[in-house]
Amino acid sequence: MQESFERAYPFELADKLETEGNLTDDELKAVLLFDAPGFDEYLAGKARAVREKHYGKEVYLRGLIEFTNYCKNNCYYCGIRRGNANAERYRLSEDLILSCCDMGYELGFRTFVLQGGEDPYYTDELVVSIVSAIKERHPDCAVTLSIGEREKESYQKFFDAGAERYLLRHETADKAHYRMLHPDELSFDHRMQCLKNLKEIGYQVGTGMMVGSPYQTTEHLVKDLRFLKDFGPEMVGMGPFIPHHDTCFADSPAGTVEMTVRLLAVIRLLLPDVLLPATTALGTIDPIGREKGLLAGANVIMPNLSPADVRSKYLLYDNKKVTGDEAAEAVRDMTRRISSVGYEAVVARGDHANFRK
Numbered sequence: 001m002q003e004s005f006e007r008a009y010p011f012e013l014a015d016k017l018e019t020e021g022n023l024t025d026d027e028l029k030a031v032l033l034f035d036a037p038g039f040d041e042y043l044a045g046k047a048r049a050v051r052e053k054h055y056g057k058e059v060y061l062r063g064l065i066e067f068t069n070y071c072k073n074n075c076y077y078c079g080i081r082r083g084n085a086n087a088e089r090y091r092l093s094e095d096l097i098l099s100c101c102d103m104g105y106e107l108g109f110r111t112f113v114l115q116g117g118e119d120p121y122y123t124d125e126l127v128v129s130i131v132s133a134i135k136e137r138h139p140d141c142a143v144t145l146s147i148g149e150r151e152k153e154s155y156q157k158f159f160d161a162g163a164e165r166y167l168l169r170h171e172t173a174d175k176a177h178y179r180m181l182h183p184d185e186l187s188f189d190h191r192m193q194c195l196k197n198l199k200e201i202g203y204q205v206g207t208g209m210m211v212g213s214p215y216q217t218t219e220h221l222v223k224d225l226r227f228l229k230d231f232g233p234e235m236v237g238m239g240p241f242i243p244h245h246d247t248c249f250a251d252s253p254a255g256t257v258e259m260t261v262r263l264l265a266v267i268r269l270l271l272p273d274v275l276l277p278a279t280t281a282l283g284t285i286d287p288i289g290r291e292k293g294l295l296a297g298a299n300v301i302m303p304n305l306s307p308a309d310v311r312s313k314y315l316l317y318d319n320k321k322v323t324g325d326e327a328a329e330a331v332r333d334m335t336r337r338i339s340s341v342g343y344e345a346v347v348a349r350g351d352h353a354n355f356r357k
């Protein structure tokens with residue numbers, strides 16, 4: 001009797017998470033640690049039901065442009081950290097970024113995500129110029145920035161220029177853990193302040209963490225989930241940590257596909273209408289990792305629109321899935337993968353429900 005009660009308990013927690021959209025920290029921990037046949041399928045089924053209620057079968061495609069791999073920071077886990085003398089650095093000119101967007105627009109993309117290292121070459125003025133030019137050429141598109149920590153005034157300028165979304169992962173919600181992943185010149189409090197500022201300005205904000213980063217415990221992940229629930233981002237970017245051979249964590253193990261997929265399902269249930277990408281990192285540790293993510297509640301995929309010759313240089317981690325394919329081929333491949341699991345690729349702007357025009 002006792003035994004069957006214990007076996008059923010996490011399944012009950014999954015039910016509770018679906019109906020209430022929340023659990024206590026202890027309950028979340030139990031959900032993350034539970035190991036029994038059928039549990040992941042059960043949880044993923046709930047996550048799919050919730051995503052389909054809010055988004056039907058649609059998966060949003062966002063065109064990702066990795067426009068610089070110069071970075072002034074030295075995050076211990078990241079392959080483009082400034083201390084990595086082996087990284088071959090590149091920057092895309094404004095013209096090249098615009099032509100990536102034009103090509104993406106032709107392919108149907110209506111969201112462009114500009115991501116890069118923290119590169120002071122791109123002054124506030126230059127970022128404003130790039131964002132304004134994209135909006136001028138493609139007023140029906142959304143521009144997302146993912147360029148790290150800047151002052152609130154800078155974020156405001158980018159917003160006024162037409163950037164409506166910003167991705168800044170919190171990386172870990174535990175201050176002591178944050179210290180283990182970053183040098184002293186970076187601060188947990190400043191990153192959190194940036195997230196608050198972005199929200200105050202009115203951005204659709206994305207945040208998130210790596211799964212299985214060095215020194216990460218289940219308690220840290222519970223803290224991450226609590227932070228996500230309290231902060232209420234419009235998007236959660238989360239993928240497995242993967243070691244890069246030129247970093248301090250070259251010998252650390254990668255995060256697992258199982259834990260990443262379980263966390264995706266939990267996040268879908270905690271934040272029912274959040275935009276949730278199945279990340280490239282997930283597709284890197286498992287050839288069908290992104291498909292598994294889609295089947296656990298993820299509803300966004302970001303194909304790479306960067307020029308083929310720089311794609312192989314934006315290496316945050318080892319073995320990153322990089323193809324020399326034309327973007328058009330990448331889109332066809334992604335569309336096939338998405339329909340292989342019963343969903344439908346769409347290129348609409350795909351704003352969060354609270355921001356639909």
Ligand code: SAH
Pocket residue numbers: 077078079115116117118146147148149167168169171209210239240241242243244281316317
């Ligand atoms: N400079 C920007 C963009 C960073 S790159 C910023 O600071 O926000 C985007 C994300 O890649 C990071 O937020 C981090 O979570 C992830 N990343 C970096 N190194 C990684 C690694 N080794 N494995 C997996 N993800 C990594």
